[in-house]
Amino acid sequence: MKFNTKIIHGGQQVDQETGAVMPPIFQTSTFAQTSPGKPMGDYGYSRTSNPTRTALENALASIENGNRGLAFSSGMAATDCLLRDYKAGDEIIAMDDLYGGTYRLFTKVYKNSGIKFHFIDMNDLEKFKSTINENTKMVWIETPTNPLMKVVDIEAISKITKKHNLLLAVDNTFATPYLQKPLELGADIVMHSATKYLSGHSDVIAGALIVKDEDLGKHLHFQQFATGATLGPMDSFLVLRGIKTLHLRMQRHCENATKVAEFLVNHPAVENVYYPGLKSHPNFEICQKQMPKGFGGMVSFTFKSGLKQDAITFLENLKIFTLAESLGGVESLANLPSMMSHASIPEEIRREVGISDDLVRLSVGIEDVEDLIEDLEKAFDKLRR
Ligand SMILES: *Cc1c(COP(=O)(O)O)cnc(C)c1O
Secondary structure (H helix, E strand, O other): OOHHHHHHHOOOOOOOOOOOOOOOOOOOOEOOEEEOOEEOOOOOEOOOOOHHHHHHHHHHHHHOOOOEEEEEOOHHHHHHHHHOOOOOOOEEEEEOOOOHHHHHHHHHHHHHHOOEEEEEOOOOHHHHHHHOOOOEEEEEEEOOOOOOOOOOOHHHHHHHHHHOOOEEEEEOOOOHHHHOOHHHHOOOEEEEEOOOOOOOOOOOOOEEEEEOOHHHHHHHHHHHHHHOOEOOHHHHHHHHHHHOOHHHHHHHHHHHHHHHHHHHHOOOOEEEEEOOOOOOOOOHHHHHHHOOOOOOOEEEEEEOOOOHHHHHHHHHOOOOOEEOOOOOOOOOEEEOOOOOOOOOOOHHHHHHHOOOOOOEEEEOOOOOHHHHHHHHHHHHHHHHO
C-alpha cells in the first residue's frame, strides 16, 4: 500500500457489527465480562485499551511504517513514558535545539532523578561519538528543530547508535511521516506531538510513540497503561479524523511556507530566514536527501534591526496570522519563541543556541498564500511608522 492510501486505510477496517466506515467513539471506561477474568471481547478497561484508541494506534503504526503505535494524552506524556525507563547514572544525549517543553522535562523533572543529559550539536558526528560512554542509554533528536529548523542526518546518527547499542528516538512532529519516516532511516522510536500536524485542526492535545520492534512496543504499552496518560476515545477519534487529510494539508503547508520563506528572504526588514527549503540553509543537502517531498510548514526569521520591540509590534499587527502558541493547524499562527514557546529555556542557553529575542516563528497554514503574504507585508509596514 502506498502512503496516501495508508493515510486513509492503514490499519483500518469497517466496523464488523454495523458496517460503520469510521470507528465509533467507544465512550466507555469498562467492558463486560462473561465470567471473572473473561471479557466478552478484546477489551477490559479503557486505560489499558479502547477500540477507538486502537483504531488510531493502528493508523499511526501504519503511516510511520512501524509495528506498534501508542496514543497518549499529550506529546509530553509520550516523551515522559519513554524516559521512565532510565535511572540515576544513566546518560541521554540530546540535540542542543529542542522544543522548550522537552528541554524543561529533561532538565527540570528528570535531572532530579540523577539522569545526566548532554545537549550537543548533532551535526558534529565526531563530537557525538566522543560524548558516548558506557552509561549512555538513549539518543534524542528532533528534526527539523523547533524553532531554528536545524536538520540532522537521522541515517548517519542511527549507524552510530546501532554500533553502540543505544536507542534512537526521533521527535517527528515538524516533518510528519508525509515528509520523513525515521523508522525507515534506522531510528527505533518515533515520537509525535499529535496536537500539531497529525490532528491538524488545533482542536486536541495528543501524543504518540511508534516503534518497529514488537518487544519494545509491548514494553512501552505496559509503561503506558501502568502510568496512565492515555488518550481518550473522543480525542482519539479527532486525531484519526485529522490524519485522513494529512497528505493534502502537508502538501499545501509546504507550498505556502516555501512562498512565505521566499517573500521573507527578499524583504528589507528581515535579517535571517530559517527554512529547510532554502538553498542558504546550512543543512540543505541533508534536507533534500531526508525530506525529498518538501520542507514543512514552519518558517522562522529575525529582524534587520535586531529589536525585540520590532518583533512585538509586527506580531501585534498581524490580522490573518493569529498570535498563539502551537503550530501545525490549518490556520496560520505566529509566535515569539523567547517569550512564548521557548520561554522555559534559560536566557543564556537561548542565546548560545541562537534563539534571539527578535526571532519570530510562523506556522504557515493552508489559506491562500497571497493573503498570508499581504498580512505579513502590512505588519512590516507598521514598523516604519
Ligand atoms: C508541541 C511539541 C511537543 C509537545 O507536545 P504536546 O502535545 O504539546 O504535549 C513536543 N515536540 C515538539 C516538536 C512540539 O512542537
